[in-house]
Amino acid sequence: MSCERIQEKLTAYLDGELAGQDGSVVRGHLRECATCRQAASDEAALRDGLRSLPPVDPPPSLWAGVQAQLAAAEVADAKRPAWRRALARWAPSAPRFAAGALVAAAAIAVLWWRTQRAPDDAPGPDRAIATPAPAPAPAPVPEPGPPPPRGDITAELAAEPARQTEAYGDAAEELLALATEVRGTWAAEQQTAFDARLSELRGQIDRAPEGRPRQKAWRELIRYLQGAIVRDEIALAGGVP
């Protein structure tokens, strides 16, 4: 075996990882080759030197620094609005969510583009006659009236406002759960005021027509809940109630 091959095996040999004949081959080569023997001897000395390096003691200030930074981080947590903490719980899955969202957006964009292009691409003599002089038409505009060739994307887009409203509802539910948790710590009159305002805002949502007005009503409820939770947290952190 060449010196090069032997030297490739030296690390494993010296660490006792070459069993049986492999070890014997290296040992036999080392008996005869002074260069490889020197290399093995050097590597063994290096390995032993690394193993016996003294531990490095940290300065006493390290623990104090860790404690101070932890305390600062906890105070910052306490001051952070609950909705942002709730958001932070989603943060680890954010990259995956973003990637999924990107793929979905690309797919919708392609579908939309094909939907818009379909009439232009349709070949046929009638069409050629109907448009003898190609006008410098701007970007294609969706035509009103008859349904576009691919109805699924239209239905999907039509369902979008309802989905958004549902998302507002989910966010409000989560905030409401947080607010209900802290409500128990409030004075009776604060609780009554909170309940009254909550019921008023819920009434607004029920009365608002579907679509944007209802979404606006949801947003108002969300803002109110966020405010209530933040005020509570600032009070807990020793700030202005």
Add this chain to the structure above:
Amino acid sequence: MSDLADTAPAVPSPILAEPRPRVAAALADDAQLVAACRRGEARAMEMLYHQYKRRVFGMAHRIVGASDAEEVAQEVFVRVFRALDKFRGDSALSTWIYRLTVNAALSHLAKRGRRQEVSDETLGEMPAPPAVERDSGLAARIEAALGQLPAGYRAILVLHDVEGLSHEECAAILECRVGTCKSQLHKARARMRELLTPSIGART
């Protein structure tokens, strides 16, 4: 036979891996310690700190250099305590903490654009080895050579040779294959030998 034995050159013999007390008992202790830390028990947190301070600070010191070691070690401990909820116990606590340390040290170097070298001034700031060190000359030369290695080589040498971890543990920490770990160690030691030539073994 005896003549042959007398005249045969001395061949460096392999040293079998030293037994490393670990695994089951350590995992059970880890679980208790982690549970107490999650409850915010100050004593448990301090115990965890003292248990790992030398390993974390030592790793940081040897990867990023003396001047930034405290900053990196502090960042690691804060991350450890803040992220204990995410520690699922799939690996040993030590493996998880080593991984956080290596990642923090390497990203610190990346941020500073200092992947390749630790400056001479930084080496000068390294504390002198304790008096009990038998071969301080070699130790100092090794520390200096470590500082000249690429950061990745430094990490594998410190984990495997200084900290005495197995290839499997190193691979878990560095999130690579065991084979990659072995070949990186071989290359790192070869580079160290070049840096320490001539005659690493010459005692001062």
